Amino acid sequence: MSATIFARQDDRLGQFALRRVDPDTDAELLHRWLTHPKSVFWLMQNAQLxxxxxxxxxxxxSPTHEALLGLHNGRPAFLVERYDPATEPAGAAYDVRPGDVGMHFLVAPTDTPLHGFTRAVITTVMELLFxxxxxxxxxxxxxxxxRSVHALNAAVGFRVERTVSLPGKDAYLSTCTREQYAPAAAAAPATTRSE
Incomplete structure (x- = not known):
């Protein structure tokens, strides 16, 4: 199993950590998540294992794309991809700047949601990236x-730049600088982080 590459402690919800995805040992878990009806926007509903x-x-x-498995208190709970936008379809839809990092995230489907969990996940992802x-x-x-992810993105500082056509979807191309994220980070529950 891969080593933890980033972790942060949320005073209310506990530890959030990230490790690299192992395509072989994690595939069954990721297949369940990605083919779940709540994961429809990942466009893998009909994917086989x-x-x-x-x-x-x-x-x-890939040297320009990375998949990370997110753990909550040691248990798999979310998926993160970070990538170089210049090498992806999104990069053809806007002027990529030095220091741009693309991101996707997926919170594992659950029947027992925790209040504030998804916000804690995106905060963990933003802390990792920054x-x-x-x-x-x-x-x-x-x-x-x-709609739910648009509200979450706005809560951590993302601003919609424009609508773009990408493979399989029309999307809101949105960006968040360090300066835009800072107020959201300051308002988040107290945390400590480690790498």
Whole structure:
């Protein structure tokens, strides 16, 4: 199993940590998450287990894309992808700047949601991304129909730049600089982080 590459302690919800996805040992879990009806915006509803393995093997082999498994108090609970927007379809839809980092995240479907959990997850993701001094701006491109993620993105400082057409969706291209994120970080529950 991969080592933890980032962790933060949320005073209310406990520890959030990230490790690299192992395409073979994590594929069954990720397949359940990605084919769940709540994960429709990941466009993998009909994926087979082998499709998920191949997708994450390709990401693992890529020098510009990384998949991370998020743990909550030691248990798998979310998925994160960070990538270089210049190498993805989103990069053709806007002027990529030095220091731009693309991000996708998925909270595992659950029948017992915790109040504030998704906000804690996106805070963990943003802290991870901005822990790299080279990151100046985070770029996301969620489906225009994904209202819940738009509200969450806005809560941590993202601003919609414009609507763009990408493979399989129309998306709100949105960005968040360190300066935009700072007020959201200050308002979040007290945390400590480690790498």
């Amino acid at each position: 082998t499709d998920v393995q191949e997708e994450f093997r390709a990401i693992t082999a 822990a790299d001094p080279a990151t100046r701006r985070v770029v996301v491109e969620p489906d225009v129909r994904n």
